[in-house]
Every structure is written in C-alpha cells, then in structure tokens.
Amino acid sequence: MTTAISIEDLTFSYSDKEAPALKHLRASIEDGSFVCVLGHGGAGKSSLSYSLNGLIPRFFRGAYQGKVLVKGQEAAKLTVPHLSNQVGLVLQDFEAQLFSTNVELEMAFGPENHGLPRLEIERRLNHFLGVIGLEAFRQRQPATLSGGQKQRLAIGSVLTMEPDILVMDEPTTDLDPKGANEVLTLAQTIRQAGRTLLMVVPEPEMAIEADQVWLMREGELVAQGSPREMLTDPALLKSCGIKPPCFPELFQALDWSGHPLTLEEAVSLIRRNHPLTPKSEARLPDPPTPSICDLILEAESLVFNYPLAEKKALRGINLTIGKGEFIALLGQNGSGKTTLAKHFNGLLKPGSGQLLVQGKPTSAYSHQALAQTVGYVFQNPDHQIFARTVEEEVGFGLKVLGQDAGTIKKRVNEVLEVVGLEGYEKKLPFTLTKGERQRVAVASVLAAQPQVIILDEPTTGLDYEHQKSIMELLRTLNQKGHTILIITHSMWVAAEYARRTVLMKDGAILLDGPTRRIFAQEAKLAEAALTPPPLVQLSNALGLQALTLEQMVEELRLKVY
Amino acid sequence: MNIFLYLDHNTPLHRLDPRTKLVSALFLFGCCLCFNHPLYLAFISMGIVGLAFWSKSLSNFWRLRFILLLLILFSALLWPFFAQGRNLWWAWGPLAISRESFLYGLAMGLRLATFVGIGLVFLSTTRNEEMTNGLIQMGIPYPVAFALSTALRLVPTFVGAGATIIQAQVSRGLDLESGNIFKRLGKFIPQAVPLFIYAIHQTNTLAMALESRGFDPGSKRTFYYEPKMKKEDWVVLGIFFLSFAILLYLRLGLSLGIIIPGRL
Numbered sequence: 083m084t085t086a087i088s089i090e091d092l093t094f095s096y097s098d099k100e101a102p103a104l105k106h107l108r109a110s111i112e113d114g115s116f117v118c119v120l121g122h123g124g125a126g127k128s129s130l131s132y133s134l135n136g137l138i139p140r141f142f143r144g145a146y147q148g149k150v151l152v153k154g155q156e157a158a159k160l161t162v163p164h165l166s167n168q169v170g171l172v173l174q175d176f177e178a179q180l181f182s183t184n185v186e187l188e189m190a191f192g193p194e195n196h197g198l199p200r201l202e203i204e205r206r207l208n209h210f211l212g213v214i215g216l217e218a219f220r221q222r223q224p225a226t227l228s229g230g231q232k233q234r235l236a237i238g239s240v241l242t243m244e245p246d247i248l249v250m251d252e253p254t255t256d257l258d259p260k261g262a263n264e265v266l267t268l269a270q271t272i273r274q275a276g277r278t279l280l281m282v283v284p285e286p287e288m289a290i291e292a293d294q295v296w297l298m299r300e301g302e303l304v305a306q307g308s309p310r311e312m313l314t315d316p317a318l319l320k321s322c323g324i325k326p327p328c329f330p331e332l333f334q335a336l337d338w339s340g341h342p343l344t345l346e347e348a349v350s351l352i353r354r355n356h357p358l359t360p361k362s363e364a365r366l367p368d369p370p371t372p373s374i375c376d377l378i379l380e381a382e383s384l385v386f387n388y389p390l391a392e393k394k395a396l397r398g399i400n401l402t403i404g405k406g407e408f409i410a411l412l413g414q415n416g417s418g419k420t421t422l423a424k425h426f427n428g429l430l431k432p433g434s435g436q437l438l439v440q441g442k443p444t445s446a447y448s449h450q451a452l453a454q455t456v457g458y459v460f461q462n463p464d465h466q467i468f469a470r471t472v473e474e475e476v477g478f479g480l481k482v483l484g485q486d487a488g489t490i491k492k493r494v495n496e497v498l499e500v501v502g503l504e505g506y507e508k509k510l511p512f513t514l515t516k517g518e519r520q521r522v523a524v525a526s527v528l529a530a531q532p533q534v535i536i537l538d539e540p541t542t543g544l545d546y547e548h549q550k551s552i553m554e555l556l557r558t559l560n561q562k563g564h565t566i567l568i569i570t571h572s573m574w575v576a577a578e579y580a581r582r583t584v585l586m587k588d589g590a591i592l593l594d595g596p597t598r599r600i601f602a603q604e605a606k607l608a609e610a611a612l613t614p615p616p617l618v619q620l621s622n623a624l625g626l627q628a629l630t631l632e633q634m635v636e637e638l639r640l641k642v643y
Numbered sequence: 644m645n646i647f648l649y650l651d652h653n654t655p656l657h658r659l660d661p662r663t664k665l666v667s668a669l670f671l672f673g674c675c676l677c678f679n680h681p682l683y684l685a686f687i688s689m690g691i692v693g694l695a696f697w698s699k700s701l702s703n704f705w706r707l708r709f710i711l712l713l714l715i716l717f718s719a720l721l722w723p724f725f726a727q728g729r730n731l732w733w734a735w736g737p738l739a740i741s742r743e744s745f746l747y748g749l750a751m752g753l754r755l756a757t758f759v760g761i762g763l764v765f766l767s768t769t770r771n772e773e774m775t776n777g778l779i780q781m782g783i784p785y786p787v788a789f790a791l792s793t794a795l796r797l798v799p800t801f802v803g804a805g806a807t808i809i810q811a812q813v814s815r816g817l818d819l820e821s822g823n824i825f826k827r828l829g830k831f832i833p834q835a836v837p838l839f840i841y842a843i844h845q846t847n848t849l850a851m852a853l854e855s856r857g858f859d860p861g862s863k864r865t866f867y868y869e870p871k872m873k874k875e876d877w878v879v880l881g882i883f884f885l886s887f888a889i890l891l892y893l894r895l896g897l898s899l900g901i902i903i904p905g906r907l
Binding site (some may be wrong): 132135137140141162163164166167168171173175177178179181182183184186187191193194195196197198199200203204207221225239240243281400424425429437448449450452453457458460462464465466467468478479482483512526527530 | 651673770771772793796799800804807808810811812813814815816817818832833834835836837839840844845848849850851852853854855856857858859862863864865866867868869
C-alpha cells in the first residue's frame with residue numbers, strides 16, 4: 083500500500099483571523115481508503131479539506147507551516163488547477179458549484195480545462211454519467227434537477243477529471259434525507275472503484291462504513307482510528323461537539339456491556355443478554371397532551387399551484403392546529419411543506435379552499451398584522467440579516483410596526499435574554515457564528531410576540547450543540563404558550579421535541595398524529611423515503627414506546643427485570 | 644424560476660455555428676437601420692417573426708410580449724415630437740406632430756422591437772457556452788468571454804435569492820406596498836444588504852469551485868462543443884450579407900423606404 087496523502091505537522095491561520103484554523107495536524111491516508119471526518123462547527127473540517135487540494139494556501143492566504151504531501155508532491159507548491167486532476171474537491175453548497183447550462187457541459191468543464199481531446203471527454207462523460215446515475219438527464223439544465231441529483235452532478239463533474247483522491251466537504255448537509263442517501267450510496271460506489279475518499283460528515287452514523295474516522299476539535303485532530311474505536315466512545319464524541327450514535331450511548335447509560343453500532347447488533351445483543359420480561363405490561367405514562375381547545379390555524383381543502391408549474395404544489399390540505407402545539411412537518415423537498423407553511427403567514431394565498439388564522443382568512447389580514455400573529459423564520463438567517471447591530475436587527479420588525487423607541491428597547495432586551503444573547507446588543511450580526519445568527523433571526527421574529535412561530539429547517543447546517551440549544555429554546559417558548567411548527571429533515575429532532583408530526587408527500591398529507599404513532603409506521607414513512615431515527619427503530623423493533631434516549635433507558639430498566 | 648431564454652430544440656437555426664448567428668444578427672441589425680419607413684420595417688419585422696416561428700422561439704416572444712409592445716408604443720408616442728415633417732396634423736408652440744413624424748415614430752418603435760426580436764431569436768437558439776465559444780473563436784480572450792457567460796449564469800441565482808430575501812423581510816412586517824418614493828428607498832436597504840452579502844459569498848464559492856475544477860484562464864483548453872463552420876453556415880452568411888447589401892442599395896441607390904430624409 084502506498085500513501086495517498088500525508089499531512090506533516092500542518093498549522094494554518096487565515097490572514098484575517100488570529101487563532102489558527104488548523105493546529106499541528108499529523109495524519110496519513112492510505113491509497114484507496116475511506117476516511118470520514120467529524121467535528122463541531124468551526125473545528126477546521128473545511129480548512130482541512132481545502133488544504134488537501136491546495137486552496138489553502140493558494141486561494142485562502144495566511145500563515146502556513148508544515149507540509150501536505152499528495153502522492154509525494156508538496157501541495158502548497160502546486161497551483162490548484164494543476165492539482166485538480168489528482169485531488170477532486172466537492173463543496174457543501176451544490177448551487178454555487180454548478181454553472182453550466184446542461185449536465186454534460188458541466189461534466190465536461192474539468193476535462194476541457196485540462197485540454198483533453200473531445201473523444202476522451204466523450205468517453206469519460208459516458209462512463210461517469212453512468213456512475214452518478216444521470217444518463218437520462220444529459221441535456222437537462224442543472225437548475226431543474228433535485229438537490230440529490232445536483233450534488234451527484236457536482237461529484238460527477240469532479241470525477242471526470244479522474245482524480246485519484248476525492249475530498250467531499252459535507253456533501254449531504256444541504257440535502258433532504260433521500261438526496262443524502264443518494265450521495266452516500268454514490269460515495270460507496272466511488273470507493274469500490276478504488277479511489278481514495280475523504281468525506282466530512284455531519285453525523286457519526288454516516289461514518290460507520292469508513293476505514294478510518296478522524297475527530298476534530300478547535301483546529302486539532304484529537305483522535306483517529308477505526309469507526310468502532312472512535313464511534314463507541316460517547317464522551318469523546320461529545321467533547322468534540324458531535325451527537326454520539328445512540329446505541330453505544332444507550333448501552334453505556336444502562337451499564338450494559340457491548341458497543342453496538344448498527345440496529346441489528348443492538349437488537350441481537352439485547353435479545354441475547356437482556357431479554358425483555360414477557361410480563362412487561364408496565365407502560366410508560368403517556369406524555370401529557372395539552373387539551374386543545376383553541377384552534378389557531380386551519381387549512382380547509384387548500385389547493386395551490388405555482389404559476390407555470392404543471393403539478394399542483396398542494397392538493398387539498400385539511401389540517402387544524404391548536405394553540406400550544408409543537409408540530410414537526412416532515413417530507414422530502416418538493417413535498418409541499420414550505421408551500422403550506424408560507425400559507426400560514428400569508429406569503430402565499432390559497433388557490434382554492436381556505437386558510438384561517440384565528441378563524442379569519444389570511445387574506446383578511448395585512449402582512450404586518452399577520453406578522454404579529456404568525457412569525458416565520460427562514461432557513462438561512464443570512465437571507466434577512468442586514469443591520470449593523472444585533473439590537474437594530476432584532477428591533478427592525480417592531481420599528482416597521484410603528485412601536486416607540488422605549489417599547490422597542492424593552493422588547494429587544496427581553497427577547498435577547500430569551501434566546502440567550504444578552505450582551506450582544508452592539509455586536510455586528512455578520513461576525514457571529516451560524517448558530518448565533520440563527521438565534522438573532524429567531525429573536526427578530528420573536529420580538530413581535532407572535533403566537534405561532536414557524537421555522538423552516540432550524541437545525542440545518544448547525545452542529546449538535548447548536549442544534550440542541552436552538553431546540554431547547556423552542557421547547558421553552560412552547561412551554562410559555564407559543565405554538566411551534568418546524569419544517570425539518572432531522573428525524574431525531576422531530577422525535578425528541580415534537581409532540582405531533584405531520585408527514586407530507588406530493589402535496590398531500592400522508593400521516594398526521596402523535597409523533598410516537600407516526601414513527602411506528604415505518605412502512606408508511608418509507609413511502610415518503612424517510613426512516614425513523616435509529617433509536618426509534620430500535621424502540622419499534624423491541625416493541626417499546628420510547629422516543630428519546632432518556633425514555634428508552636427508563637423503559638428498559640422497567641422491562642428488563 | 645427559469646430566466647434563461649435558451650429553448651432546447653433541434654431546428655436548423657439551433658444547429659448553425661454560433662459565429663454565423665452572431666454575424667447574421669449584426670447584418671440583420673444593419674438591415675433595420677436601412678429604412679425609416681414603417682412599411683419597410685414592418686417587412687423586416689415580419690421576417691424576424693418568421694425566423695422565430697421557424698426556430699420554435701415564438702414562446703419567448705410571448706413571454707416578453709409586454710416589453711415588445713411597450714417599446715413600440717412608447718416610441719410611437721414620443722418620437723413624433725422630435726422629428727419634423729411637412730404635413731402638419733397638430734401643433735402647440737414648439738410641439739408639433741405631422742404625418743411623417745408619426746410614421747417615423749412608428750418606424751422607430753418597430754425598429755427597437757425588431758432589435759430585441761433579433762436578440763431573442765439569437766438567445767433562444769444559442770446556448771450560453773456556444774456563445775462563449777463563438778466569441779473566443781472570433782478572437783475575444785477566454786477570460787473575457789467566460790466572465791460574460793458567468794455573469795449571465797448568475798442572474799437567475801440572484802433573482803431567486805432576491806425573492807427569498809423579500810419574503811423573509813415581508814414576514815418580519817416590512818411593508819413594500821405603501822409609502823412615498825423616499826420611504827420606499829429606505830425599505831430597499833433590508834433587501835439590498837443581504838443580497839449583496841449573498842452575492843459576495845456566492846461568487847467566492849464559485850471561484851473556489853472553478854479553481855478546484857482546473858479552471859486556469861491563462862492555459863490552453865479544449866471545447867467539448869467545438870463549433871465548426873459547415874456549408875450551411877456559409878450559405879446563411881451569404882444570404883444575410885446579400886440581403887443587407889440589397890437593402891442598402893434600395894436606400895442609398897434608389898432612395899426607397901424613407902419617410903424623413905437625412906435621418907437614420
């Protein structure tokens with residue numbers, strides 16, 4: 083075996099930041115092996131990826147010490163275009179990576195840059211279109227593809243340069259579960275073809291098949307080893323801000339021996355060592371369901387068509403939401419979740435049927451009046467942040483609603499305290515971390531004191547710690563009486579926090595009910611290309627009620643003598 | 644949302660070399676400049692509509708129908724005041740409209756709309772990359788041609804982001820529908836700043852992606868769609884050149900198609 087990449091004491095600081103982004107990294111990757119990198123936000127995972135294809139230090143300037151050897155050549159001494167047929171880099175943001183007018187030209191771009199003859203480009207196109215499974219889309223405009231297809235195209239357009247090493251920086255983060263699966267399957271195919279693969283992944287479950295797992299924390303490579311060594315140590319993972327896989331954590335919490343990583347392992351270990359008592363009629367008490375008397379949002383046979391679209395985006399939605407509920411809206415991209423949610427705050431008007439907010443149709447409200455009842459936090463906080471201070475940003479909504487300065491100040495202070503950003507009043511919003519910007523966005527919607535808060539993918543792109551803190555915040559708000567509706571792709575978030583789950587598919591509601599009941603119907607979920615989180619799968623397999631780790635520990639203690 | 648004009652059909656016009664289409668478009672622009680009589684221009688306009696029909700690009704004309712109509716209408720309404728003719732219809736101080744100036748205005752409207760129409764046929768039948776390749780082969784440096792095509796490519800991305808940003812601010816109570824012009828300008832900032840930052844971020848990522856895919860403006864590259872001048876291309880070029888020459892002769896030699904002499 084030869085070494086594909088060898089990192090020798092690499093330290094790098096970006097020229098505009100003092101703290102180094104990478105600190106004394108030492109590692110090597112064997113030819114043909116598959117490495118997964120995990121770590122909290124800002125741990126240096128992207129910087130590591132950029133250093134492998136020379137973007138660091140060629141594109142991003144800064145203080146660079148140590149060496150990265152790619153097939154024995156020093157990366158820092160080569161230009162990025164020169165290195166590109168040895169190390170291919172795929173970025174998280176697939177939209178920005180695609181710039182051609184059709185699929186084949188996108189894939190031909192790399193080989194064209196390397197001056198390959200037409201016939202050779204043709205051969206590679208034919209080969210790699212098959213690998214990424216887009217043969218039928220050869221002439222399609224990239225913009226018309228689904229998220230998963232776009233990311234596969236981005237990977238394919240790097241593969242056509244036939245690099246020995248492929249580096250992917252969070253290729254699944256912006257995708258729905260179906261798209262993420264497509265990309266992970268493709269990664270397996272690429273690896274079987276003998277290429278060296280380094281992939282930054284957001285969840286440890288995606289790293290189970292890797293040869294090596296690297297854990298990063300604050301610019302350092304704190305541990306590296308086999309998935310079994312790395313992923314079965316919940317304390318180590320938590321110290322790196324990573325959500326530990328649930329099975330080892332469960333076994334540890336129960337003081338059971340064994341470190342299962344997959345569902346099968348966990349089920350067979352439990353069946354062998356800790357059989358459930360047959361008399362297990364003892365059940366967990368049902369979670370308290372608030373009695374819903376006041377309806378706040380009602381959709382009645384709601385139909386909506388986007389102009390020029392062939393298919394209806396919403397096909398007769400009937401849904402009632404009561405005050406104080408906490409609801410997760412699940413479904414793949416294009417299933418109509420966001421379209422439905424945008425009806426609740428009047429951004430879209432029903433094509434037919436109606437949508438009532440507090441018993442009145444949305445068309446009877448002005449945008450401003452509706453904004454005070456139904457708040458909507460967009461997925462990307464950067465789509466709304468514009469002000470010079472956090473205070474001004476959060477107070478913006480109140481200002482346009484015509485509140486006086488004193489009230490604004492008071493309310494801004496209140497909400498900043500609620501979202502845990504006291505003391506941030508005078509800071510520049512753009513300099514905050516993604517998690518903090520997300521909080522600023524929530525605060526700015528919260529300031530108008532809306533009864534209902536809708537959040538479009540509040541946890542996407544955040545690391546575990548930030549995901550947990552934003553969700554805890556929502557839970558607190560819910561306990562204070564706010565109605566919360568989240569659109570999410572994250573199954574564990576839905577399982578852990580939402581009392582009710584609504585599953586959408588093709589513009590219609592497929593399932594609607596208490597979260598536990600929805601997640602028990604694995605076959606129905608599969609119809610929408612979703613799977614429950616691993617812990618709930620185990621719960622289903624064992625015939626338990628638990629949705630969260632705490633519940634599972636409690637329930638197993640009860641049922642395993 | 645799709646704001647690209649290219650329509651993926653396989654008509655003879657689509658198959659022509661991009662250079663042929665570029666040069667032919669220039670000849671056609673020239674043809675439009677030959678006359679200032681609406682009747683003659685109407686013939687040329689009809690020809691362009693014919694080309695659009697033949698290349699299956701009429702749907703784009705329909706998409707932009709309001710712009711085309713506005714161009715004709717505004718020119719026909721405004722131009723008459725800036726041209727003088729002999730058969731006076733109406734006069735008030737320095738303002739006057741005559742039969743000739745009215746027809747001249749109509750002609751100018753048709754001319755502008757025809758210019759746009761020629762561009763539409765060109766963009767409907769030519770891919771962004773083909774145009775870039777055509778420009779490069781005509782001697783435009785690659786970085787310039789690439790920058791042009793990338794700018795075109797980024798427009799729909801920014802339009803999409805802009806729409807999301809507006810929705811996000813409206814959700815926070817920003818009222819875009821009322822207020823005088825100054826108030827409205829103030830409301831522009833919450834929309835412009837996020838878009839500006841988005842654009843910087845987006846271009847930065849694009850630059851990274853380009854370099855990672857081996858893009859190097861200085862080095863030699865190949866083209867997957869290699870345009871080749873075929874027999875048809877030369878025939879088409881010949882036809883358009885000849886038409887232009889004939890029309891030029893009609894105007895200069897025979898003084899036809901003139902409603903107001905001495906003007907373009």
